[in-house]
Every structure is written in C-alpha cells, then in structure tokens.
Amino acid sequence: MNAALTLRERSEAEASRLPPLLARAEHLAGTVLLGDHGRRRSGLGDDFWQYRPAQIGDSRRMIDHRRSARGDQQFVREREWQIAQSVMLWVDQGASMRFASNKNLPTKGDRARLLGLAISILLVRGGERVGLTGTTLPPRRGNAQIIRLAQAWSGDVQDDYASPEHRAMIPRARAVFISDFLGPMSEVELALTKAADRGVRGVLMHVLDPSEESFPYHGRTVFESVGRTLRHETLKAGALRGRYLERLAERKEALQQLCRATNWQYGLHHTEDSAQAALLWLYRALDGSLR
C-alpha cells in the first residue's frame, strides 16, 4: 500500500516534469508547417487522390457511391499512397550534456531533448513512426509515443560521455543522433558504420555550448568533466585556447568526414541560438533524407 503510494507519488512527480517539455516541444513543433508528404501516387492513405472508373476486380465495397450516383459510370475513390517511415532517435543523456556555461542558457541536454521531442512530434504528425535506437522503445506511431519518448528522456545517465546506441537498428530506417560528441570518436564511428551497413541514414546533430566553442578561460584552472571523472589542470588556461580550438575543429572535421562517408547529414547547433532554427534544419534534413 505504502509502496504503491510512494510509487504513485514519484510517478506523479516524474510526470509533472513532462508537460513543460512536451508543451515546449509541441510549441516548437507548431512553428513548423507540415509540408506535403504524400507519395504523389495512389495507394493506401487517408488523403483523396483521384476518382477512377471502377474496373473489374474492384470489390463492390470500393465503389464510391456519392460520385457514382451522378452518372451511369461507377467510380472508385483512390487515396494517395502514404507510407510510414521509422525514425529512430538517440539523444545523448550523458552527464556531459548537463552543462550550461551561463545560467541564462539551457543545458545542452535540455536543448537536445527539446529538439528530439519536437522533431518526434513533427514526425508523428506526419504519420511516421518514431522510437529510440536500441530495444527500449521501438518505433511506433501516435501521440502516446510522444509521451513515452518524453518519459524515456526524462531520466539522466550517470556516465560522463554516453556512447551512441546502435543496437537493434531497423534496416533502411532513418536515425537522428543528437549529442555533443565529445566522447570517444570510435563509438560514433562504430555506430555510424553499423548504421550505414544496415542502410540506415540519418542526421548527426552536434549540440555545443558557446563556451565550448570560444574557450573564454584564463589563469590557473582545473577543468573537470561534469561527472568529475576526468580532470585536467593547467597553469595558464589562456595559453591553451589555440590548441583547444584546433582540436575542436579536428573533432568537427572528423564528424563531418564520417557523415560524408556514411551518407549522413551533419548539423551543428549552439545552445545560445534559437531552437527553432535548429528544428527547421533538422526537419528539412530529415525530410530530404526521407524523400
């Protein structure tokens, strides 16, 4: 009884965290008008495509009586062919994402989840199936899936740098990876090559904090990772900037290289920029890849 009560309480508390994210994601998604997404050919779908004369082989049930009653000929109402794609998302939940250099900025993780959920909402509205990479939440459609996604992203991972989940990828599906990609490159490489092997194409969304881009530090400093597992002490932080920026550029270049090799798309987003622009880019990138 008591355990049930506390569970209920905890789940309520958890659930109360969802609506703001959901609402923000819905709000963000609402700013993007859905483009036409049909297949431009008749097939299974909801939208009207054309009337065509009934042919032999059409079942009686398919005859559109409203149209047919206008004349002697019998018509069949054809719908536009719509096919649902599976889109798998991986949003970095690692501790490194829980970082914002300024309290006026959202953390990288927050922005990543927002983008992930917003693109999910858009995709679900477009009739696609959305899920997580891995086995925890296979792609499904419907609004309930959005809530499940939000739930799945409401937790945090203790690891400093999470590696992309690349198991159980559905062949020829689409994938979205959102992360700061500051962890080991080998994992990313592994995930992307594995995905490419299975014909999965997708988008890498590189989310960075502005301070990671500019390195505005001076003096004697001990840099620590968010999970406090890694540390680096320097006597003159200012002298490190040039080499740091060099390495960051290398990392970006490596990611782009990887994307080119696997036919993925690479996008860079800074948390100080508007989420809407990132979402638009993400949607267009996915749309293009979906085409």
Place this chain on the structure above:
Amino acid sequence: MTAFLSVISFTSPWVLLSLLALPILWLILRAVPPAPIRRLFPAVTLLLGQKDKESVSDRTPWWLLLLRMLAVAAIIIGLAGPVLNPSRIQAGSGPLLLVLDASWAGATGWPATLEQIDAQLVEAGRAGRPVSILRLTEPETPVFQAAEAWRGRLPGMVPVPWQPSETQITQAIDVLDQIEEDFDTFWFSDKLAYPNSARILDTLQSRGDVTVYQPAAPVLAMVPAVYQDGVIQLTARRSEPGPATAVTLVAQGRDPAGVMRILHSADAVFEENETTAQVELALPSELRGRITRFEIQGQRSAGAVTLTDDSLRRREVALIAGTLNREGLELLSPLHYLTQVLSPTADFVDGGLLEVLPANPDAIVLADVAKLSPGEQTALVEWVEQGGLLLRFAGPRMAASDLGRDSEDVLLPVRLRSGGRSVGGAMSWGEAKGLAPFPENSPFYGLQVPGDVTVTTQVMAQPDPNLADRVIASLSDGTPLVTRKALGLGQVVLFHVTADAEWSSLPLSGLFVEMLDRLAVASAAKSRQDSQLRGTTWEPLQVMDGFGALSDAGNLAGVDGVKLISGTTGPDLQPGLYESGKQKLALNVLSEEAVISPAIWPSDVPIKGQEVNSETPVGGILLSLALLLLTIDVIASLALSGRLGLAKAAAVALGAMLLVPEAQAQTPEDTEFALNATHELVLAHVLTGNAQVDDVAGAGLRGLSQTLFYRTSVEPAEPFGVDLERDELAFFPLLYWPITPDQPQPSAEAYVKLNAYLRSGGMILFDTRDANIARFGASSPNGRKLQQLAAPLNIPALEPVPGDHVLTRAFYLLQDFPGRYAGTEIWVEAAPVDAEQIEGMPFRNLNDNVTPVVIGGNDWAGAWAIDRNGQALLPVGRGYAGERQRELANRFGVNLVMHVLTGNYKSDQVHVPALLDRLGQ
C-alpha cells in the same frame, strides 16, 4: 626623526623584528601560484594530454604583492603596540602629594583636571611613588597610598561651591604638619586667588618641590542679577583681563507646561582689558516671574550660576476698597498709601473681586470692606485655602457692621467687638497708643518700632481663647493691632486700623513698608537689610553643588537671616535657595560686589598648563588598515582570477540597498491602496466613525456588488470604506455616504478632495437613513447633519427625480427607489431649464452629465446588506411585499451604478429611432 620618535613609542618593540621576514614572504608569495579555479567543462576530453608550455603559472602581479606586504607590515606594526604621545617619566621620587583647590572655579574644567590627575597618578604608579590627595576645600589627613588605589577614587571627587576659607586652610596646614616624611607636591589650582593661599604654599615648599598645574582659560563667574528700573541687570566677571570676548547669558525657568527650558538669552561682551561684562534684560513680568536661574552658557560651575528669588518677582496684588465712589479725592482713598508702598515692587490687578480671583494674585487687600456677597465669600475662601494671602484693613464700615460679631467670620482672624474704640482723640481720655515690640513668634520679629507711630482708633477683638495665638502685633496696651490666622494653605491678616492715615500714623511710617514686606505682600528683597532679616530663620530648600546643579537640601540646618546675607559660603552655608515663611531667598556663590582675580604664584614655583597629550594607542588603526588592505586584496584577487562576478553581485546588492529607500518615495500604503482600489471596479462608502453604520454600509455595498455581479457585466470587487481625510477618492465611481448625527465634519482639505471628486465625475449617494421624515429640512438630526456636511460641497441645483430621469431606466425600468423605507422622493441634479420633450419622444432630451449627487433617505445600504453567507442582513418590510421592496432596492442600486458607469447612454437611445430613420434614407 628624533622628534617623530619622541612622538611615537612601542609597547612591545621586539615584535618589529618580524618586519625582517617581509622580504622572505615576498619571495614565497611570488613563488606560490594563485589557487586554481575549478571549472566544469565537458570538453575536457579535448584538453587531455595538452601540456603547458611554461612551467610557471601566471605570477601574482607586483602591486598585489605590495598590497599584501603592506597589510602584513601594518599587522606587525599594529601588534607592536605603537603609542602616540607617550607620557614622559616624572622627575623625582618619593611620596607625592596632589593638592587640589576643588572649588567651583575649577568645575568647568573638572574633567580635564581629573584627566591630568589621572595621568600623573599613572606616572606615579609606574614610578612606584606613594600618592596622597589633599583637597583644600575639604581637608582630610592625607594618607599615602598606591597610585592605583587613588585612581579608583578619582571619579568620586567633585568640586564644591565655595573657595577654601581661612579655617579650612588652617586645618589643611595642620594636617600637612602631621606628615612625617618629606614629599613633592603637585598643586592643581583652579586659577583663582583666595586669601591665605601663600601660607599653604610656604608649608608645602618647606617639605619638597611644588609644581602648580592650572588651566589656561580664565575663570568666568556671574554675580546675582539685580532688578532695577524695570530691567534685570546681569553681570559676568572674569578672573583676568584679556581680549574682547562675548559670553552668552541664559535665563532658565519653567515654561507654562512645567518644563525647564531656556526662556531668554543675551550676549554680554567683555571689552578688551575689562573684567566685567554687563547686559540688561527687559522682560515681561510674566516671563520674569518664571526665571529660576541665570547662567553663563558653556560654563559648568556654581560660580557661573545665579539663582533668582523673590527679588526678581513682582508680586501681583489686588486692591479692593469698600468705597470707590469718591472721585477726585485721591489722597483720601483708603488705598492711596498701599498703592504708594506697593507700586515699586508689585503689580496691581484691577477689577472687582470676582474678576481678579481668576488672575490668582499673590495677595488681595480688602480695605474697609465689610460685606461680601455669599458668592464672593465662597470664591474668596476657596482662593485663600489654596494659598492666597488676604490682607484686610479695618475702617468705619467694618466697625459699623455686624461682621464677625457673634461668631468668628471665616475671613476674619478674630471676632470683633462692636464699635471699635478711639483713644487719644479730642473727645476721649488717654492718649494715642504706640506699638509694643513685636513678639518672637511674630513674623515682624526683629523690626524696629519707631516711636512716632501712634494709633488713635482701632477695631477691637473679642477676647477669645485663641486670640493670643493670632496676634502678631499689638499696641503698647496689649490690644491687638494685627491678627492673623491660617486658612487652608493661605492666611488671613487683619490690620485693626485703616489703610489710610485716618486711624493711625502707621501707614505713614517706614515700618508699614517693612511689615508688608514681612507679610510677603511687597517684596523688597532688592536691598536686604540686616534689620529686615534680623530674627528670621531660613531653611535651605535646595543647595547647589560645585557644578551649579541644584539638589534637594535634605535636612540641612536652618540659617539665621543675618548670617545668610553676610556670611561667606562654606560647608555650613551652602549656596542655594532658602525659604522663610512665604519668602524665598537665593544665596549665590558670589555676592554682588564680588570680584574675582587670578592666583598669583611666586616666581620659583613652576607652573604647568593643563594640556595633557593623552597617549593614543594607534595599533587599532593599523590593524584596521591591515584588514582594509586584505579586503582590497580579496577583491583584487577575485578580479584577477576572473571570479569577480560574486563581488559585482555584492556591489550591486549594496548599491541596491542604498538606492531602494529613495526609490520608495511614495509610501507603500498609498500605492497598495491605489492598487487595490483600481485593479477592479470598487464601490466605496464613507466611514462615519459609527461602527454599526459603517458595517451596514459595507455589507450593503457588498450586497450591491454581488447583485451587479450576478445580473450585469459590472463585476465589482469587495467594497472599500473610505476615510475622507486620508484616502484618495478618485478611484471610486460611487461613494455611498450614510449620514449619522455624530459624524465629524471633514476637514477643509477633505472638502477640497470631495469637490475635486465631484467635479471629475464622481457621484456621492447621500443617505440620511431616516425615511426622509424631515424632507431634508433641519428638523431631524440626520437632516441637520446632512445640511452641515453638504454646505461646503459644490452641489448644483437639485430637483426630485423626474419621471423621465435616466435613473428610472438605466438598467431596470423603475418608478420609485425604495430602500428599507419606501415611497420618499430622492433628489438629483436638476435638468436644464431648456430641456423639453420633443413631440413623439417618451423622454426629454437630457443628454448631459451624470448627476454628481443623489440625496435620499431610504437606507438603501440596509436593504442591500448581505452577510458573508449571502443572506440578507436586515429585514425589509414584511413577507413577500418586503422581499419585493428589497428587490426594487437592488434594482435601484443596479440602475444607479449603471448610471454612474454609462452616463446618459440610455437617454441617448431616445435618438436611436431618429438615427435609424436617417440611415434608412
């Protein structure tokens, strides 16, 4: 450099050695890098493996190092205990005697003297010399003790309000002779000469070295104020001539509220090389009578204070004669001699007896008044019992009347025999009688009886048992001349002769003046003669201490009158206020002729000033400086390491704290009231001060607000009670003003507000709550009050609500406007005279303002009132009809608020058909 070193010394100079460690500290501080900042940084993976190119971190900048060095140096020097102006060691050794004048002359500089003595005691303590202190004004056998023991007793030493007298000096020499060993002497002089000081100096010099300490400033003193020719003459003296200076003399006394305050002040100027400064004060007698003391401002000594007594006070005397109709015969007036005697020293209160009593004169003289009306008698007795002095003179009328014949009259000291007697006249045997010497218990005791005073006629006292006690002066044959009895706090005195020279020659003699003086009818203290004071005993009332402060005399012994004015002050004749009977006499430190002169010392006596270069430990300042430097260091370090955000926030917070009070120029209550009154529509009622009426008005408006809420789109918030004096009215569209007969009239400012409110479109609903029984006449209390309240208001011409007034159709169609009372008319602003009904229109063309006032007496609030549960608070009528009436009252309220809020919108709708017509074409 040596001069500087002589100014500063260290209590623990060895600590200064640690200053040598400063260079080492410099090197260490330079070598140790500043503490690292810990930063979260996810991209640390990109930094791993990056080596610093230089092994040395950012150096601490030189100025920060210097700052820290300075701080450390300040701490070290501060801890070494630097002392500014260290006292020099006393020369000499052996016992030390400190001789103090301790008279009033040193009272002003007493704290400085004590400080100097203390410094000497400290030095003597360091040198281990035994010390004793001898006060010349209170000589006691000196006991040589450790200096520390004397230091504890120093605060208890106070100056006394006299100078060392001859006896005291003899006493001092005696006790000095008892000391066996030789001693050095520090003499703390008050800088004032007094006789025989040379004797004591000789004694002291014979025992050891004498050093004199005396203050630099001259002694200032004041001699008693003199009242002469209508002005008060104040004289200040100084001990030695010098440059021209001015002193401020202040007169202190009780104001009418009984609080001591400075009643007057004047500047007296010592001309160059003069030792006397005079100023004259011309003050009204009322003010003069209040003055209790004069003093020199800024001086805190008994010599700079003179107390005042009766001599400054002019007594107020009312003279009332039995016959006042003898015009032109001034010399024959029974009051003539009294007027002559009293006019130099007393003010007269003119008028009839009942008129002068409220002025509360000091004395009332009734000259040959036999008959008093019962009312006068009662008032006079009451006045005497509260301390008045009633002085009666006999005369033909009194002798002829039955006054005090059978029983003792309350306003006569004795019973009188009828007729009186005449002696020494042409028709009588015997000769005129002289006066007997005054008995010892008489207030006149000590006055010389001149031989030429004779009495020819007198009224006779009945020989009653208490007669002997009441006689204070008698004739040579033992018959009473003056009798007196106490009555309550006051007394009644009867002269058995007339106040003029008809019955006796007493009024012509100087004795008469002195007698009146003794009776305190006249006050002649300006020239106190021995003769006047002989035989009197004065008891001390308040005595002065050396600082000039008065304290209760306690049970000090009384002083003989002659000694009082002749004696010099001392322990047995302390300056202060003395009292005898009703007379008061002030004994001041200085007499009128007293001159003060500076003490003159032989050339072989070293004289030192009073300046004490007090030791000032400066260690605390240096340590504070170190703290300050370290604080700056903290901020600078934070700034250097990029962590100044915290400091900035603190600075901003500090700035905000400094700025906030200015930002809140408008009082928060006002703002809150305005916000509450304006965030929603609010109805308001005027607070009348009658709690019940106010509650009903509030409940009524709440009910009306609810009704409006339910029925219309007007959704008012909780109503307000408005204090006309305090609250802003502009926020309220409608003021409900219930009239109570006892509500206070608003102030002029409140009316200004109300008129502005009416002008700017507000509406006041006056409700007399009395069913308008008076039809707004003055015949009901509420009606009268309404007239008073509304008189200063700017109210236009009124008329009873016409049938086509917009109030009848602003929301509901109404014919009458009942509240708890029904059927009486209500008044609104009159329609313009040229308003006329257009053919075919149901209403007149009346599109103009909202009426500023609605006046009625139907107690609408009572009908609207609901309690918190929404139930009607007060009954209206009976049964269903009553509820109907309540409903109509509510409808009236709705119409009223609609009228206020929409103006004559409904009236304008009259034109709608015409407008539609025109549009159709």
